[in-house]
Amino acid sequence: MTRTRPAGDRVAWSGLAAMTVSFGLNFSAGVFFAPAAAAYGVDATALAVAAALSTALTGLLQPVIGRLLDRIGARAVLLTGLLFMAASYLALAVVQQTWQFVAAYLVLGGIGFASSSSLALTTLVWRIRGKQAGPSLARASTGINLGQLLVPWAATSLFEPVGVRATYALLGAAALAVTAVLAAVLPTDRFQTSTAGRESLRGRARILVSFGLHSATLYVMVLLLPKHAVELGWTAVDAGRLVAVAAVAAGITSAVTARLLRRHRPETLLRILHLVRALSLATVAVVTDPAALVASAALLGVASFPVIPLTMAVVSRGLDASRMGRTLAPGWLIHQLSAALGLAVATGLHALSGGYRAYFILGLLLSVAAAALVSPTNERQEQHA
Numbered sequence: 389m390t391r392t393r394p395a396g397d398r399v400a401w402s403g404l405a406a407m408t409v410s411f412g413l414n415f416s417a418g419v420f421f422a423p424a425a426a427a428y429g430v431d432a433t434a435l436a437v438a439a440a441l442s443t444a445l446t447g448l449l450q451p452v453i454g455r456l457l458d459r460i461g462a463r464a465v466l467l468t469g470l471l472f473m474a475a476s477y478l479a480l481a482v483v484q485q486t487w488q489f490v491a492a493y494l495v496l497g498g499i500g501f502a503s504s505s506s507l508a509l510t511t512l513v514w515r516i517r518g519k520q521a522g523p524s525l526a527r528a529s530t531g532i533n534l535g536q537l538l539v540p541w542a543a544t545s546l547f548e549p550v551g552v553r554a555t556y557a558l559l560g561a562a563a564l565a566v567t568a569v570l571a572a573v574l575p576t577d578r579f580q581t582s583t584a585g586r587e588s589l590r591g592r593a594r595i596l597v598s599f600g601l602h603s604a605t606l607y608v609m610v611l612l613l614p615k616h617a618v619e620l621g622w623t624a625v626d627a628g629r630l631v632a633v634a635a636v637a638a639g640i641t642s643a644v645t646a647r648l649l650r651r652h653r654p655e656t657l658l659r660i661l662h663l664v665r666a667l668s669l670a671t672v673a674v675v676t677d678p679a680a681l682v683a684s685a686a687l688l689g690v691a692s693f694p695v696i697p698l699t700m701a702v703v704s705r706g707l708d709a710s711r712m713g714r715t716l717a718p719g720w721l722i723h724q725l726s727a728a729l730g731l732a733v734a735t736g737l738h739a740l741s742g743g744y745r746a747y748f749i750l751g752l753l754l755s756v757a758a759a760a761l762v763s764p765t766n767e768r769q770e771q772h773a
Contacts, residue, residue: 412535447724
């Protein structure tokens with residue numbers, strides 16, 4: 389016990405730092421769209437399409453990442469992914485043409501995020517903490533919100549004094565430095581390599597579908613909400629800070645969730661969060677007042693990223709740690725492809741209507757459906773499936 393507890397604390401805090409880098413760089417792309425389009429002469433619509441393609445690539449790579457997690461370990465995969473994320477930002481600082489920008493963002497960023505996001509973190513934490521993984525995973529996942537807060541704030545603060553290219557370079561260099569520290573302190577996941585295939589996720593279908601419905605609006609809101617605010621007349625800096633508002637709210641919710649898990653089932657918390665998410669989408673679809681849009685961003689934060697560790701707590705329950713990477717990969721394939729589809733549909737509706745309100749209304753319906761999929765009746769059915 390004396391040896392397990394320090395390792396558990398270390399994986400939680402190290403995981404928090406890793407998620408800060410991974411999700412911070414990935415979701416800061418949205419605040420770069422408007423200024424990068426101006427500075428590089430890149431079509432903003434092309435950037436939105438690149439975001440959808442990168443998200444799809446991340447999803448398609450999940451089965452490969454799952455096998456790597458079970459062969460070489462979550463620690464190695466996670467650190468490699470962080471290196472790719474840092475490299476993507478360093479490359480974006482020097483590209484000269486649109487295809488180079490899209491390639492750096494799509495390939496380096498897509499591979500990096502696929503390797504360093506929640507699938508790797510979940511596998512690492514479960515292998516080290518076992519049945520006590522839930523609170524540690526919730527604590528580590530707070531890094532998602534911290535990254536969503538710190539990196540966009542840093543980017544928007546640097547745009548004017550140093551320019552877009554230098555901002556990319558500085559953030560990439562900072563990510564590289566954090567990765568070097570993590571290479572020294574991140575615990576190793578010790579497990580026996582299994583030659584068997586992945587376990588069945590039978591009985592978890594409803595929760596996986598709700599996970600996909602959640603991601604179909606998650607990426608749209610985080611990446612395109614700043615663009616929506618700019619279209620309402622906000623400056624790029626002020627619009628980018630909406631992401632920071634959502635991140636603060638999400639961080640507080642994640643911290644509270646880690647404690648609530650000691651008394652409540654994750655399914656109960658998930659239902660509440662999906663309904664709060666529906667409320668956030670309803671408000672952002674109708675408001676134009678700046679203060680109201682800030683409130684919508686806060687509600688979005690409350691019900692956005694905290695859904696991820698809660699869903700993984702349900703899906704991961706009772707799985708073999710040696711095969712966890714391969715077993716969980718389909719869930720993340722669903723998550724990322726749903727996110728890519730959401731971005732593509734949102735971009736298409738924007739082209740048709742000139743705004744994102746139609747997709748926000750659609751997202752409201754998707755969130756209500758996600759809540760219904762983890763309803764008390766369906767929860768009992770899942771347990772007896």
